[in-house]
Amino acid sequence: MAEVKVTINGAQTSGREGVTILELAQENGIKIPTLCYLTELSPTGACRICIVEVEGSRTLVGSCHTPITPGMIIQTHSPKVLATRKVIIELLFASHCGFCMLCNKANVCNLRELAADLDVGLSPFQTRKRFYPIEDNPYIQIDRTQCILCRKCVRACREIAENGILGIAYRSFDTKIVIDNDQPLAQDTCRDCDICISVCPTGCLSKPKKLSAAKTGKPLIIC
Amino acid sequence: MTKIKTQTISPQNENILIRLKRVESQFGYIPEESITEVAQSLDLPVSEIYGVATFYSFLATKPLGRNVIWVCQNLPCHLKHAEITIDNLERTLGIKPGETTSDNKFSLELTNCIGACDYAPAMLINRDLHGNLTPNKISQILKLYK
Amino acid sequence: MPEKQIVLKNCQMINPRDINTYLARHDFKALAKAQVMEPDEIINEVKASGLRGRGGAGFPCGSKWEAARNTPGDEKYLVGNADEGEVGTFKDRYIIENDPFTFIEGITIAAYAIGAKQSYIYLRSEYHRLRNLLENAISQAKDKGFLKHVKIDIREGAGAYICGEETALMDSIEGKRGEPRYRPPFPTTKGLWGNPTVINNVETLMNIPNIILNGAQQFRQIGTERSKGTKVFSVSGDVAKPGVYELVLGSKLRELVIDLAGAETVKMVQIGGAMGRIVSSTMLDTSLSFETILGAGGVIVYNESRDTIDIVLRTMEFLNKESCGKCSPCREGTEAMVKILQKFAGGRGTPKDTGLLEELSSTMMLASLCGLGQAAPFPVIDSLQYFRHDYESRIK
CATH class of the missing domain: 3.30.70.20 (Alpha-Beta Plaits)
Incomplete structure (x- = not known):
């Protein structure tokens, strides 16, 4: 599996292809809150609490169901996200x-x-x-x-x-x-x-x- | 207890919504027993069938009258005094939206845009469209239904 | 005049129940031409035309086809989206009522280009009466040998506005609750039953035979920089002549609502239905295009006697009832908005409430799962911008 390089909260990191933003954040010790997500269950994207800011995206994106893509710049706790x-x-x-x-x-x-x-x-x-x-x-x-x-x-x-x-x-x-x-x-x-x-x-x-x-x-x- | 099995049905031509619509056209609504039957024949949990049956506004899980009147309540019809139509139907039939006449002939329902804004105010009776409604026209239209 | 008949050119000219009247004018020539072209050539032609989706989102049609064509897989699907549920929109109804054959020809070409052997027309339940007409048109086209490469089946909804949203529509065709799916994966890679799927609006597909027959260059001649061709509008509300009008993209709102539909006084115009934008009477010179405002082309005109809050409240009540209930910002947000708007309607607004409306709008736009929740705040935002005094006068 190819490694995908991304920037999360200003730090460069990488993850396996197909990994979600949430999973990568967890691997990097960043806690994104969730309500409808559970590792053992299929993601549904219903609660929207795990949204994060991805540069270039018109809306915030659900981190529990969005896979990382090369060069993605992610903010998990920006003022916009927290508000x-x-x-x-x-x-x-x-x-x-x-x-x-x-x-x-x-x-x-x-x-x-x-x-x-x-x-x-x-x-x-x-x-x-x-x-x-x-x-x-x-x-x-x-x-x-x-x-x-x-x-x-x-x-x-x-x-x-x-x-x-x-x-x-x-x-x-x-x-x-x-x-x-x-x-x-x-x-x-x-x-x-x-x-x-x-x-x-x-x-x-x-x-x-x-x-x-x-x-x-x-x-x-x-x- | 309904154990979910992995076996799937031929999904293109047989699925929950297609089945429920068939039940609906047969009985005019979806009886409880039919939900169980559909669940058994598709090998799916009852809860899943019920979830679909209650999602769509045109599927009823309670019996309705022989003819169902769906009056559009959205803005284009509202601007053309849909409330006069609704009021007129309420008084003619003696029922409120959500109710059925005692002779079981008509149910009155409010619905969202039926795509007949150029004929506003408009309504569907069963699946027939009636537009440019006036009190006179409504009484003529109601006579068409048995 | 800005009016030009491309999509509607056969309407009222043919008998929608008799394919021979259509053949006398066109003979499915576009399909014949397409079938001697390579699928990639067709896709390139559609891309070159600049045709964008007519259902509201305006996604480039050729790119959508290309994405589905390039996704590996033997099973691919094409869906003609006839779930026209947006308030004040009835153009697809008019098109199907008058010319189901161009629509079907468009489907056959699109299916050939993306490599779909099966296609569906998703017809809203409110249009059930058109089903027979469509079935008749499909069977006549089949008898004439035009459907050898693709099967067209009709799938009917059961009353849910959200099913016009393409991922909800797919769940509905699969027989489930019509709830939107998250993206990615996009339908063009993982759509119906996990297979590549293209979903095109009726009007988008109506443009295809013309593009194939007359070429992308001719199609591109009219319109604006990023909005080529024409658009079919549905006009209703306070106008003398409600109905369907086809205009060159980039035409002025004034030409549509005053010159053609005969509005006498205008307070505001709602363009694109419940999830559309609201403009004030001072903006009648706005051009109608993807660069400005368009949506699916539903245009509701409100005269000077109309009450802003009443309009916005009714719009929000509609969205509240039609929210699928899956994601929290939309399910709870439309509800909270209705409650605040009800306060204004009753003259019980507080100075804090306009701020709350803005806060809610921002959250719903940024966090909702699908286009419904993301666009639901538009009527609130626009009315707060152009008619803020109507809110302020209702603060107790």
């Missing part, structure tokens, strides 16, 4: 439920982590909220109010678990992650493969809280 990423996060927060303090994944949430990195406070944008009832069975809890439609769960269900129970349905703002033909989560919808839960970047998919496994020791009382 754009920030607005995307603000947009995702606008329709997000916003009850972070009550969320199962409050402190392990990729979306919140990114928001902190990009200095996002309250979203200045207003959109409809996607309110859906929380569903659960012994294996999974689904709270679509927190879904950012990155589709990682759908791809993981298809490509890793080889099931295809989860799908993407409807269109535009109404787009929704569905089970089969938008069936409610049933006891036997799926078992404990947990793959979709492990890839979810927000609190949308999580393990249900097991009340039976609550604390058994002496209650801690602070006076």
Whole structure:
């Protein structure tokens, strides 16, 4: 395989032909944020958080799906890139439920982590909220109010678990992650493969809280 | 549990959208059972079939009336008072957009540009085009449908 | 006069249901001529003509063909894009209604040049009534022996504006949700079912027989430096004579909307539909070309009584409903824009809101996955530039 020479954030480097900008950046220790990307899954280019500046390109380009080309000059954290990423996060927060303090994944949430990195406070944008009832069975809890439609769960269900129970349905703002033909989560919808839960970047998919496994020791009382 | 198999169908002539359109022309909408049938015959997950069925505005997953009226609501028609057409249809049929008459004869839907801006205001009934609509003309047109 | 009939020259002159009336005028002569040429010669002729795509993006047609021809592979496809969904655009409908034969002849030549044995016409579902006419024209052309080297099948959409975008269109032909794919790879290298595919607008293909028959040099004689030939416009809105007009590229907007379509007063003109550009009445001397403004040639005229915010809001509501929902800047951005525009429409705008609109516009243009999200902010940007006072007067 031929080596392709590029410049990334001012430094000359090279990578194998066919490698994406994101992969090359990772090899060079540069962290480009992602929400819909996962090495094990086919790229989809949906979240647009991994966009970078490529000299000569009219728009920013998605680094998770764009292969490097000879002589490419890439900026991964230019002011333009950072400002754009920030607005995307603000947009995702606008329709997000916003009850972070009550969320199962409050402190392990990729979306919140990114928001902190990009200095996002309250979203200045207003959109409809996607309110859906929380569903659960012994294996999974689904709270679509927190879904950012990155589709990682759908791809993981298809490509890793080889099931295809989860799908993407409807269109535009109404787009929704569905089970089969938008069936409610049933006891036997799926078992404990947990793959979709492990890839979810927000609190949308999580393990249900097991009340039976609550604390058994002496209650801690602070006076 | 639907296990995905690697076997693929002859993709050029048999695919989800072609199948769903066939179902739609047979039943006037896409019943739940048909989604399962299409999934089985194409060896694809139900979720994928449902994803296609709900993506396109002209595919319905709920039953519609025998005739579906699609009134264009975009700017060229709006400038020619599409809202009078819509209002007139609502009052004549006694239903709002998204509803079906109790005799199941008509469903009323709003749609995006149907490419008849030179005949604005315009609508499709099923797949027939009717343009330059006036209240008088609408009542004549509705009589053509059984 | 700027009017010139090249693309529409057979319209109203032939019977679209009878190939003999077409043969009496042309005899598929362009195809006959093309078939004694080498594919590369044809491609060079189309390249030399300077023909650019008529569907809105204006990509050089010959280069697209060349890219697909040069990609290795036995399976190649040609698609005639008849998914004319842009608001205020109906020229392809008019073309198919009146002259399906030139369109088909264009497909046969294009398929021969790129080496496609299979071609598709992607017809929007709203034009289902034209399907029979097209099928009839295809079968007559077949009976006359013009389709020996290529099969033409019709694939119908099911109501989705985004499917006019070429990668979404391909997914729709493959039977999937019509969601755009990222690029690269481009359709010319990896298109339908992973094979090299050329997608041309109906009007682009209508120009091909003429270029082959009369040569690139004659085609180049009219137009501007970088926009050769004619363009078919669809004019609607506040005009006396809405309809389809074919003009030499570079003609003035004034000639189209005032002289030909008979607009009385003009406040603004929206060129290229929902994703197009808005110009004010002081810009009627703008020329219509790829260098300036063109889109797919949909022209909506608004008279002085019309409300800017109402127009922009309705346009954005359309884009919001038709966004495929895949990428976040477009799905959430069109939604956020609708909400802000609704505030202005209700007289509840704040000074901060115009800034937010600009911030959103920039993000959507830079980060969206496809042309829809990238062009969706145009009506907002243009109206903020030319009609900013209409926003400011709605700030509470």
